[in-house]
Amino acid sequence: MNLFVVESVLPSPQADEIVKISDLLGWTERMLTPFGMWPKDKHDLRFAVSFVYMAVHVGMECADFTRHMGDLQNLLDNLSETTIYMILFAKVIVFHKNRILAQMIDAMNEDRTDFKNNRSIDEQRLYAAYNAMAKTFFKILVPLVFSTAILYYLRPLAGLIFSKVHNGKTPYVLPYRTRYSFEITEVHTYVLAYLYQGGTLPLVTVGLIGSDGLFITLMLHICGELSILSSKIAALKEDKANFQHSGIRSIVKRHTRLMWMAEKMDKAFTIVLLGQLFGSSLLICLNGFNVIVNSERVQRTSLITFAFYEASMLTFLYAYCFIGECLIQESKRFREACYECAWYDIPPHQARDLILCMARAQQPLYLTAGKIYIFSLENFTQIIKTTIAYLSVLRTLT
Numbered sequence: 001m002n003l004f005v006v007e008s009v010l011p012s013p014q015a016d017e018i019v020k021i022s023d024l025l026g027w028t029e030r031m032l033t034p035f036g037m038w039p040k041d042k043h044d045l046r047f048a049v050s051f052v053y054m055a056v057h058v059g060m061e062c063a064d065f066t067r068h069m070g071d072l073q074n075l076l077d078n079l080s081e082t083t084i085y086m087i088l089f090a091k092v093i094v095f096h097k098n099r100i101l102a103q104m105i106d107a108m109n110e111d112r113t114d115f116k117n118n119r120s121i122d123e124q125r126l127y128a129a130y131n132a133m134a135k136t137f138f139k140i141l142v143p144l145v146f147s148t149a150i151l152y153y154l155r156p157l158a159g160l161i162f163s164k165v166h167n168g169k170t171p172y173v174l175p176y177r178t179r180y181s182f183e184i185t186e187v188h189t190y191v192l193a194y195l196y197q198g199g200t201l202p203l204v205t206v207g208l209i210g211s212d213g214l215f216i217t218l219m220l221h222i223c224g225e226l227s228i229l230s231s232k233i234a235a236l237k238e239d240k241a242n243f244q245h246s247g248i249r250s251i252v253k254r255h256t257r258l259m260w261m262a263e264k265m266d267k268a269f270t271i272v273l274l275g276q277l278f279g280s281s282l283l284i285c286l287n288g289f290n291v292i293v294n295s296e297r298v299q300r301t302s303l304i305t306f307a308f309y310e311a312s313m314l315t316f317l318y319a320y321c322f323i324g325e326c327l328i329q330e331s332k333r334f335r336e337a338c339y340e341c342a343w344y345d346i347p348p349h350q351a352r353d354l355i356l357c358m359a360r361a362q363q364p365l366y367l368t369a370g371k372i373y374i375f376s377l378e379n380f381t382q383i384i385k386t387t388i389a390y391l392s393v394l395r396t397l398t
Contacts, residue, residue, distance in 0.1 A: 024134055024217045025108065031210030035203060037092055039101035047096045050207075053199060054089045060178035061085065067179055072397065078177045080286040080309070087279045088204055090272055091211045100268040101214070107261055108221050123228045130224030130326070134217050137319050141209055144315060148308040149205045151301075153198065158301040176200065212316060215269060219323045219367065222262050226330035226365075229254055233337040248346070252353045255334070255360070262327065262365040273320065274370030277383075280317040284387045287313060289394050317383065324367035324375025335361035 032038040036047025061082045068074035095101065119127070156173040172190040175197050184190050232251055287310040294303040338358040344351065367375045 024131070024138065024213070025105065027138070028210050028214040028217060031206045031213065032095065035092070035207055037095040037207060037211060039095055039098040040105060041097070047092070050092055050203065051096075054085065054092055054203065057176075057178065057197075057200060058082065058085050058089050060180065061176065063179035064177045074177075076286055076289065076394075080283060080290065081176050083279045083283055083286075084204065084208075085200070087272075087275055088207050090275055091207065094268075094272050095211055095214075098268060100264050101218075104218050104261060104265060104268070105214075107257075108218060111221065111225060119228070123231060126227045126231060127224040130220045130227060131217075133326075134213075134220045137216050137315075138209075138213060140315060141212065141312075141319075144308065144312050145205050145209055148305070148312045149201050151305040151308055153201055155301055155305050156194075208316075212319065215265075216319060216323060218261075218265060219327065222258055222265070223323070223326040223330050225254070225258055226327075226334055229258065230330070230333045230337040233334070233341050236341055248350050248353050252357055255357050259360065259365065266366065266368055270368055270370055273368070273375070274373070276316070276320070277369040277373060280313050281383055281387050283313045284310065284317070284384075285390045285394065288387070288391050292395070318380060320367070321375045321377055321380035321383075324379075325377045327367055328364045328374075328376060331361060331364035335364075 029038055033041055033043075034046060035050040036043055036045075037050070041047070061078065065075065065078045065082060068078065153175045156175055160173075172184045174184070174190075174193055178197070180193065182189070184193055229251060236248070236251075287306050290306040291303060291310060294306060335358065338354060338361060341354075346354075369375065373379065
């Protein structure tokens with residue numbers, strides 16, 4: 001991806017920030033390409049390897065789930081693993097050669113080229129502020145998800161070491177609850193199975209961070225552009241010449257383009273986000289339950305692992321709701337900016353274009369899950385309340 005520098009326009013701190021932010025799309029590309037998940041990737045072999053591995057792994061976890069149908073605790077433990085891999089499995093399928101996402105990536109690169117040449121200092125700062133949020137999410141998610149995955153993978157070794165220190169015996173426990181066609185009774189068999197399951201580490205970490213990172217980057221790009229558009233309308237009050245000529249026409253075209261991008265993104269992600277919504281809610285409930293259980297049993301390794309797991313799921317869900325809230329608020333700001341400008345003092349053909357924008361802005365842009373749930377901070381609190389209620393029910397059943 002081509003980077004751009006704006007040192008001649010911005011003061012040094014802002015210029016450095018823009019350069020760093022502009023590489024976020026490149027980071028996600030480098031994460032997703034090895035697994036065939038980059039929407040513009042042409043390597044079907046990489047996708048086939050990831051797809052087959054995930055399909056086999058999810059299949060073995062589902063087989064283990066059926067084996068413990070009468071044991072609630074084992075079922076809950078299995079669900080806490082299977083759910084996240086099913087979400088990732090769905091993302092592997094959706095992201096591979098996704099034409100909508102490829103269009104959005106190209107559109108974002110075009111906008112950033114325009115950003116380099118045709119934006120004022122204030123507009124560049126508005127855009128930088130939103131993209132700085134994307135970088136902040138990366139800084140939080142990368143160490144959190146990597147730490148969670150590594151702790152979860154190494155958790156059985158802590159039990160083995162503890163058992164050896166106290167001269168006890170312990171069964172060969174694998175990191176993930178999968179059902180094999182053979183019994184693991186020998187050390188070498190256990191080591192091979194353990195190493196085989198290690199392949200899930202790069203998939204679950206890089207796959208989740210890369211896919212959600214791409215989503216966050218694209219959505220906050222749209223929010224940043226909407227923020228710039230609102231500022232342009234406010235500036236038209238002072239710039240009468242631009243108000244009368246090309247200014248409104250360019251705003252109408254830009255608003256139409258941003259609506260198209262937001263609606264396409266919602267269409268591309270809505271089914272995945274529906275699964276993510278239900279999956280994250282379930283995982284928050286299950287991991288909260290595991291944190292409580294392990295704190296009562298004083299099992300520090302499992303307690304720390306599930307605490308990190310819980311924090312990761314909460315962060316992912318909050319990121320979606322925060323971005324949805326930003327999209328709603330920027331849509332409303334654009335509408336208010338249209339209302340507040342002196343649209344009644346301009347020629348009728350110019351006013352007609354602006355009124356069309358105002359009419360369309362009556363309905364804010366939304367980020368939805370399956371077209372039935374709107375992501376927002378208000379709904380985030382409702383999810384947490386519902387999850388806590390289910391957690392209380394789960395505690396009474398065990």
